[in-house]
Amino acid sequence: MNTHSFDIDELLCRVLEGDASADCWRELAAHAACDDRVWARVASELAQSRMIERRVHELTAPAERIEIPQPQAEPAARGGLLPIALRRRAAWSGWAVAACFLVAFVLLRPGSTAAPDRGDDLIAGETAAPMDPAAFTATEALRAYVRAGTDEGLLVGELPIVAVRTTPAAQGAGVEVVYMRRFLERTFVDDGDIVRLASDEHGRAVTLPARDESSPRRNSL
């Protein structure tokens, strides 16, 4: 007749975790009195457990080298202090808008003085008051970008969101939605900085000042 109040596995679990009380040990001894393989099992499981612990400690050691990025170590957006996630998003949206409008013949010359306050590829909002990246989540930073861009008149608006993909969420409830946000920006280019694409005598693409033409091209829709 079994008079043990603890299952042997439960007892071993407590022993391995160092949580075994005096009662647990007494119970274990009682088990061992009935079955002489119990102590061998305790020894085996302890050895196995220690080996696993050692290996897991070795494998997780790289974690000790990873620190939370500090504000000064975060890459600031060029010419501004927007978080990199926002910059990527804004930069991407800028390209999307450029593609939509097919401004193929009007290019900003590298190093030109167009939009001198912003530089060639700066995004709307970057000339706003300096912001501490550490103080922003992506959502807050995006909101700040929209606000600053709108205030400066450089952000025209946002195009409708486009859903790209939906997949079941990692935790099994709900779905993960990957979507595209598109922002419409505008910039101002001096006449002197507008160039057109042409070909030289070897057929290579070159840019020529648009104002040399009799009727300079303007970027238009």
Added chain:
Amino acid sequence: MERETAELASRAIDGDRDALSDLWRAHRRWVAAVLIAHGSPRDSAALEDLLQDIAMATVRNISTLRDPLRWRPWLRSIAINALRSSLRRRHLPGVTLNGSAHNAADDCAGPPRMGQGPDAIDSGEDAERALQQVLALPLIYREVLLLKALRDLSTRHIAEALDLPVKTVETRLIRGRRLILDALAPTPDSHRADFKSEMDRTR
């Protein structure tokens, strides 16, 4: 400890970067264990890259953590999502909540060797083989066993991180160890379920 964690989490949510750093240092190791349990590549460079991504995601998203007491499950979700994204980028097979850790760990030291017999441990089987036995288990067991092996978290904290009752974690620890034992020393007269059928049943 619990109060300290909640306080740090609360300050971190409010934008205290030092508090977030302290919090991260206290928890980064078990995050690594979670990644390994979920099939992360195990070489240190890949693991460091992944942990770096998780650290960045933690900074970016900490303000979305509503309840400081939910810091551990929140961090675990961040880690698992980062791992999934990373595996997708690498074009490796993704892992599922009940999937094997080995389908993504292309740099693991070969498939686990099960059923080595009782001499395996007695003869001084190396730690890697012991770990392989754990990694061969279904996720629900290997995650708790790896977290427990780290000895950084109590059973209660593991339960909290996994969003499970403490009793469930205890049961998984017991059953996980039993499965390993059965795999190492299958005995015909054992009352325990056969390891393979248990694996099939729990997957």
